[in-house]
Amino acid sequence: MGARLVRRGALLATTAYGLVTLASGVLPIVTAWLLKVVLDAVGSGAAWGTVLGAGAGLAVAGLGTALLPQLGAYLTGEIGRNVALVADDELYRSVGRQVGLARLEDPVFLDRLRLAQDAAAMPVQLVEAAFGLVRGVLLVGGFVGSLALLSPALTGLVLLAAVPVFLAELALARRRARVQWQVGPWERTEIVYRGLLQDVQAAKEIRLFGLEDFLRGRMLRERRRANQALRRVDRRELLIQGGLGVLAAVVGGAGLLWAVRAAYAGELTVGDVSIVIAALAGVQTGLNALVRAVASGHEQLLLFDHFAVIATGPVDLPLAVDPAPVRPLRRGIELRDVWFRYSDELPWVLRGVDLFLPAGQAVGLVGLNGAGKSTIVKLLCRFYDPSRGAILWDGVDLRDLDVAELRRRIGAVFQDYMAYDLSAAENIGVGNLAASDDRDRLVRAARKAGVHPVVEALPYGYDTLLTRIFFGESDQGDLQTGVRLSGGQWQRIALARAYLREEHDLMILDEPSSGLDPDAEYEVHNALRAHRSGRTSVLVSHRLGSIRDADRIVVLADGRVAEQGTHTELLAAGGAYAELFRRQADGYQLDPVPEEAL
Ligand SMILES: Nc1ncnc2c1ncn2[C@@H]1O[C@H](COP(=O)(O)OP(=O)(O)OP(=O)(O)O)[C@@H](O)[C@H]1O
Numbered sequence: 217m218g219a220r221l222v223r224r225g226a227l228l229a230t231t232a233y234g235l236v237t238l239a240s241g242v243l244p245i246v247t248a249w250l251l252k253v254v255l256d257a258v259g260s261g262a263a264w265g266t267v268l269g270a271g272a273g274l275a276v277a278g279l280g281t282a283l284l285p286q287l288g289a290y291l292t293g294e295i296g297r298n299v300a301l302v303a304d305d306e307l308y309r310s311v312g313r314q315v316g317l318a319r320l321e322d323p324v325f326l327d328r329l330r331l332a333q334d335a336a337a338m339p340v341q342l343v344e345a346a347f348g349l350v351r352g353v354l355l356v357g358g359f360v361g362s363l364a365l366l367s368p369a370l371t372g373l374v375l376l377a378a379v380p381v382f383l384a385e386l387a388l389a390r391r392r393a394r395v396q397w398q399v400g401p402w403e404r405t406e407i408v409y410r411g412l413l414q415d416v417q418a419a420k421e422i423r424l425f426g427l428e429d430f431l432r433g434r435m436l437r438e439r440r441r442a443n444q445a446l447r448r449v450d451r452r453e454l455l456i457q458g459g460l461g462v463l464a465a466v467v468g469g470a471g472l473l474w475a476v477r478a479a480y481a482g483e484l485t486v487g488d489v490s491i492v493i494a495a496l497a498g499v500q501t502g503l504n505a506l507v508r509a510v511a512s513g514h515e516q517l518l519l520f521d522h523f524a525v526i527a528t529g530p531v532d533l534p535l536a537v538d539p540a541p542v543r544p545l546r547r548g549i550e551l552r553d554v555w556f557r558y559s560d561e562l563p564w565v566l567r568g569v570d571l572f573l574p575a576g577q578a579v580g581l582v583g584l585n586g587a588g589k590s591t592i593v594k595l596l597c598r599f600y601d602p603s604r605g606a607i608l609w610d611g612v613d614l615r616d617l618d619v620a621e622l623r624r625r626i627g628a629v630f631q632d633y634m635a636y637d638l639s640a641a642e643n644i645g646v647g648n649l650a651a652s653d654d655r656d657r658l659v660r661a662a663r664k665a666g667v668h669p670v671v672e673a674l675p676y677g678y679d680t681l682l683t684r685i686f687f688g689e690s691d692q693g694d695l696q697t698g699v700r701l702s703g704g705q706w707q708r709i710a711l712a713r714a715y716l717r718e719e720h721d722l723m724i725l726d727e728p729s730s731g732l733d734p735d736a737e738y739e740v741h742n743a744l745r746a747h748r749s750g751r752t753s754v755l756v757s758h759r760l761g762s763i764r765d766a767d768r769i770v771v772l773a774d775g776r777v778a779e780q781g782t783h784t785e786l787l788a789a790g791g792a793y794a795e796l797f798r799r800q801a802d803g804y805q806l807d808p809v810p811e812e813a814l
Pocket residue numbers: 321558562565583584585586587588589590591592631
């Protein structure tokens with residue numbers, strides 16, 4: 217998989233890096249031999265031409281030694297940038313492939329996703345490790361060969377000393393990968409606290425309740441926990457690598473003493489001594505590079521596993537092999553004995569809901585906080601599948617339909633609708649990307665939602681950015697841009713977004729008027745009524761007045777449908793709805809104005 221990313225992202229740069237690596241693996245050996253030739257030529261009084269030739273070769277090799285690392289650094293940067301782009305593309309494609317919401321609520325998935333993001337930058341390290349391996353083999357091979365010519369015993373000693381180094385580095389790499397997984401949740405929690413400390417929305421409560429020290433303390437606590445684990449592995453590394461360094465120094469020192477003694481006894485020339493010194497250093501460096509490359513490659517592969525699991529993992533909800541086309545809604549949507557809980561260890565939210573949403577009618581969903589209204593809305597959009605039972609679109613199970621097609625037929629304003637850091641036009645346009653460039657349609661949707669006058673009056677009208685987090689491309693530094701809307705204005709933008717899907721079959725409005733002032737609510741409701749006439753809609757609201765004219769009102773309690781009927785029928789029945797309605801009506805009754813005040 218890593219190789220595929222490299223091939224897709226940076227084939228040319230990787231090939232060039234391969235050549236640079238080969239050259240930098242061979243160059244030290246060539247340099248050492250040229251040096252020996254120069255020294256021996258000078259020592260034996262050879263012809264000036266020979267000395268000059270070898271000297272010039274040495275100078276050229278020096279030039280290569282100076283330039284190749286810079287070129288290698290540039291190329292690894294280039295590989296890193298390009299491959300990270302491709303890897304991010306693959307990673308977020310696979311996150312986007314998830315059908316429902318459950319994965320993004322699963323801490324294990326989120327931990328893995330974080331490591332996968334880190335791993336997305338890793339193929340470059342894998343390339344470095346792979347070529348580091350090649351360079352190491354070249355260096356070690358060349359210098360071991362050179363050393364073996366002079367002393368086979370010394371060569372054996374050097375190679376033997378490499379075995380513990382190799383094993384220790386592999387064990388360290390495995391431990392490092394384990395620790396990264398272990399600190400993942402702490403680092404994610406730290407990011408949450410860090411985000412809160414930077415979030416303007418959170419800042420109101422943080423300032424008012426004086427939560428800065430509390431949240432900063434929590435953030436640092438998580439950092440310290442992670443640091444402690446990382447420090448432990450660093451210390452172990454220091455200890456082990458320190459020991460290995462001593463071992464290398466002892467072997468190198470012994471080799472050097474042997475060479476000096478042999479030269480003194482006339483068994484080696486000065487050039488030979490220079491090559492022993494270069495070979496000892498070269499073999500050590502080469503072996504280190506080799507071992508590090510293997511260990512780091514091993515560690516990267518362990519971490520890269522997280523990337524592979526996310527990029528190639530299954531989607532969260534089963535997809536029909538041969539999905540049925542989603543036809544315009546004719547009869548209606550049926551919830552048949554729907555049971556649902558968010559996960560096996562959580563309590564049931566829905567316990568056998570039987571409900572019919574007739575095509576062309578408006579159904580109001582009512583119930584106390586936590587009754588499961590929004591859960592039903594999410595099930596209708598197939599963000600989750602029922603744990604038991606089924607939801608049928610004109611008799612066809614939602615699980616057998618093409619999910620993207622199903623969603624194209626649904627318009628919705630969720631309770632927790634989004635305020636995107638985009639322009640006003642884009643904030644409406646995301647409701648239907650196919651219509652996002654059609655300004656007339658955007659204006660029509662905005663008018664219906666009662667937000668057109670507000671948007672029109674913004675400094676750049678529909679092109680005004682509704683964020684102050686960044687500037688747009690055309691208005692760099694212009695402080696007039698980046699307007700903030702009020703909660704109710706945002707809600708109307710979200711409504712306009714839903715209206716942009718003019719051809720939808722099902723309109724879901726989960727608390728669409730909770731932030732609206734009475735005038736706006738009146739206006740929006742009139743528009744809504746006109747809009748939904750003849751369309752299938754589900755309205756969730758605690759303001760019973762706003763759903764009293766729905767064709768049918770469904771009261772949810774204890775995870776089941778407690779009662780249903782028209783407003784008049786439910787009032788006459790004198791049940792939970794009648795009680796709720798009476799209490800709300802009482803709440804809105806104003807005290808009579810005292811006569812003397814008139
Ligand atoms: N993503 C989730 N994971 C786990 N539990 C959840 C999740 N969303 C909702 N719940 C739980 O499911 C129950 C029903 O929640 P739901 O949001 O459907 O209620 P609601 O009727 O829309 O409430 P409200 O009137 O407060 O909006 C609640 O007990 C809630 O804690």
